[in-house]
Amino acid sequence: MISHELWCYLCILVVPFLAQLVSSDVLRQECDRSRNYTANSEFQSNLEQLSSVLPINASSSPTLFSTGAAGAIPNTVYALTLCRGDTANASACADCIGNAFRDAQQACPYNMDATVYYERCYLRFSYQNFLASADNTKRQIVPNGASVASPAATFDAAVGVLLTAVSDYAALNSSMRFSTGVLEDFDVSAPKIYAMAQCRPDIGPAECRDCLEKITRVMPKHFSRRRGGQILGLRCNYRFELYPPFLGNPVLQLKAPAWAVAPSPDGDGPVVPDGDSGNWESVPNINLSILDLQTLEAATENFRDENKLGEGGFGVVYKGALPDGQEIAVKRLSPGSTQGIGELKAELVFVAKLQHKNLVRLIGVCLEEQEKLVIYEYMPNRSLDTILFDPEKRKDLDWEKRFKIINGVARGLQYVHEDSQLKIIHRDLKASNVLLDSDLNAKISDFGLARLFQGDQSKDVTNRVVGTFGYMPPEYVVRGHYSTKSDVFSFGILVLEIVTGRRNCTSYNSEQSVDLLTDLVWEHWTKGTILEIADPLLTSSSAEDKIGTYVHIGLLCVQESPADRPTMSVVNAILNSDGAALQAPSKPAFCLRASSADPEQRRGASHGGGSLAVVSPNEVSLTELVPR
The missing domain is CATH 3.30.430.20 (Gnk2 domain, C-X8-C-X2-C motif)
Incomplete structure (x- = not known):
């Protein structure tokens, strides 16, 4: 022993x-x-x-x-x-x-x-209290394995797409802030690429996405063509390999034959489980295709000018048709686009996840050969502004059609504010971002400026004010405060434009240099002569009965104090009730105009100690300024 x-x-x-x-x-x-x-x-x-x-x-x-x-x-x-x-x-x-x-x-x-x-x-x-710190710099970079035979740019881009997909799902769809995924059929040297991403579960979705985006962005620097790699951080982390580095089946499945994800019989990857199955207007899956450039060039006849549907600061939208006959709208961002990669990612995430009959449907994306292309369902009647403000075309918009459009926009906004799993503030609701299908069903588009908010978040502050003159509420323009009530304000403007057939807050030097809210609607409302400013085309007796109610709703939505404005669920309840008793509205907020005659203001000028940059009247899509 x-x-x-x-x-x-x-x-x-x-x-x-x-x-x-x-x-x-x-x-x-x-x-x-x-x-x-x-x-x-x-x-x-x-x-x-x-x-x-x-x-x-x-x-x-x-x-x-x-x-x-x-x-x-x-x-x-x-x-x-x-x-x-x-x-x-x-x-x-x-x-x-x-x-x-x-x-x-x-x-x-x-x-x-x-x-x-x-x-x-x-x-x-x-010994230091780091628990509430947003710092993720105490991280470890771990390259795994030798290099793959694939071209660096192609392989790194494929890994980037996969990491972005799992990061977005971890941030936006998982209470554990964890997700896994696979990119299949990439090429012979890397037939499958696997990835997982995770954040601390005590941080919010937006913080998680931001953290993962930052460490994903440096992937090519540390792991270019590597067979695997991981970045370990206390706040967030990710890993990718050519084998599953996780247990069980991947949550996301992306298919990538010849770098393009081809539609599969059971849906186009990535397939994301439904997070809103309890909402009757949600769709069971998110089907997002990564389409190849060659297919889109053929669909648009090499982006032929005759196929242009519209043009703005972000680039050009083209009509196209896929090989199966499906009509599409292809948004081609220009290299100098005012919609940056952040706005593009936001739009892809939000529109892909937010599925509703009154939101435009995202079909796919192409990020190939320096192109940034986003593919949507084609809307034959284009945007509301192209009809509403056209002297001839608006004759086709009788009262019933305008009623239908207002109600469709209201339902779409209630969905993104209150009913969806993701709670979204659009921040750029206007007539040009309301698209119309063949039956004039309204669908809200352009979520590039949208922001995610928590269910109990009533207000947030930004130092980058974005949106469109004539639709932005005063608390946002002056102090940078935004909330769901910002969208309610924009909705109110839209309702009044639809009823009157007039734009709000046009340029000083235009022929119609009046403020729709204070110079017309409020003045006639206080005098009891509101029918005098209604679109003359709305002549039916049923229209006259409804005009007062809709102007009343519009004025409630554009009150100066956000607390006084109704929520969209209240708005929908009023729209769907007969003879509901409404409180008296207070005087509308001011209108912020842009002078198209002032090139310095259009390019950017000093404003209250900050810089006023890339401003626009309400027919252009992006405004950016620093609040006072």
């Missing part, structure tokens, strides 16, 4: 060796050696307390995430733990975090700030 003394001696020799073996399981570590604790100190006692609590808390949490603090300053220990979203069971998560606490102290002995990353979990503890 081994004596007690010999056993103790063996322990002295073997335990450090075993510790090295355990520590070798750590994928990456970061030790801050600037501040240390001592054995049996209060700090160590607090650390041990957290090491016994956090593995249990994280493994019992539905998001596999936990934070904690123990002890009093200066010996307080703060810690954060997270298990990967595909961790098989609670015990596996608890074991991983328990090992992380042990290995952190062995890999970073007596350091008061240490971070360790495993394949399945990570841990940081520190």
Whole structure:
């Protein structure tokens, strides 16, 4: 038998060796050696307390995430733990975090700030309170494997598409902020590319997307043509490989024969499970195709001028037809487009996920050979402004058709504000962004300036005001405050334009240099002569009965105080009721005009200490200024 003394001696020799073996399981570590604790100190006692609590808390949490603090300053220990979203069971998560606490102290002995990353979990503890920090710079870059045979630009672009898809799903569709995906049939050297992405589940969707976008953007710098790679961060992380680095089937499936995703019999990838199955107007899947440039060139006859549907600061929209006969509208962003890659990504994410009969349907995208092309369903009657403000065409818009258009826009706005899984503020609702199908059903388009908001978020602030003169509420223009009530204001303007057939807030030097709200509608409303400013084409008795009600709704929506404006669900309730008693509206907010005669204002001029840039009257699509 081994004596007690010999056993103790063996322990002295073997335990450090075993510790090295355990520590070798750590994928990456970061030790801050600037501040240390001592054995049996209060700090160590607090650390041990957290090491016994956090593995249990994280493994019992539905998001596999936990934070904690123990002890009093200066010996307080703060810690954060997270298990990967595909961790098989609670015990596996608890074991991983328990090992992380042990290995952190062995890999970073007596350091008061240490971070360790495993394949399945990570841990940081520190004497500093980092728990609410938005910093993701404490990250590790891990290249995996040799290079693939594919051309660097093509392979890196394919990985970028996949990482963007899984990042968007993790941010916008998963309570765990975790997602996996596969890009199939890429080429012979990389037939399948797999990826996963994860954020801390305690951060919001927009913050998660922003974090993942930043680390995805540097993928070519660190992993160009690599068979795999991962960026590990406390706030967000991702990984891609040529084999599944995760458990189970991928959530997203993208097919990419010859770099283009061809439509498949059961839908076009990526196929995203429905998050709004409880809403009767939602669609069960998101079907987004990555179309190849050659197909779109053929569809538009090489972007022939005769196929132009419209043109703006972002580029040109062309009519086209796919090989199966489906008519499409192709938005071709110009190299100097005012719609940047951020706006394009926002539009792709929001329009792909927001499925409703009163929102324009996104069909696919093409990012090939420096082209940025977005493909939508074709709307034969184009945009509302091309009919409403045309002296001849608007004769076709009788009252019933205008009623139908107003109601369609109202239903679409209520969906994005209140009924969808994603809650969206459009920020650029106007007549030119309301498209009409063959039956004059209204569909809201152009979500490039839209912003995601939390369900309890009533107001946010931006230092980059974007939108269109004549449709922006005063609190947004002056202070940068935006909320769903910003869209309600724009809706009110749109209602009054539809009823009167007039544009709001045209340029000073135009023939109609009047303010629709204060110079016409409000003046006639207070005098009781509102029928005098209604479009003369609305002559039926049924129209006259409704005009007063719709002007009343419009005025309620454009009141100066956002709190006084109704929500879109209230607006829809009024629209669908007969003789509802309405409160008296207060005087409308002011109108912000643009002078088309002032080239300095159009290009950008000093304004209240900030810069007024790329302003536009209400027939152009983008305004950008700094609020006072």
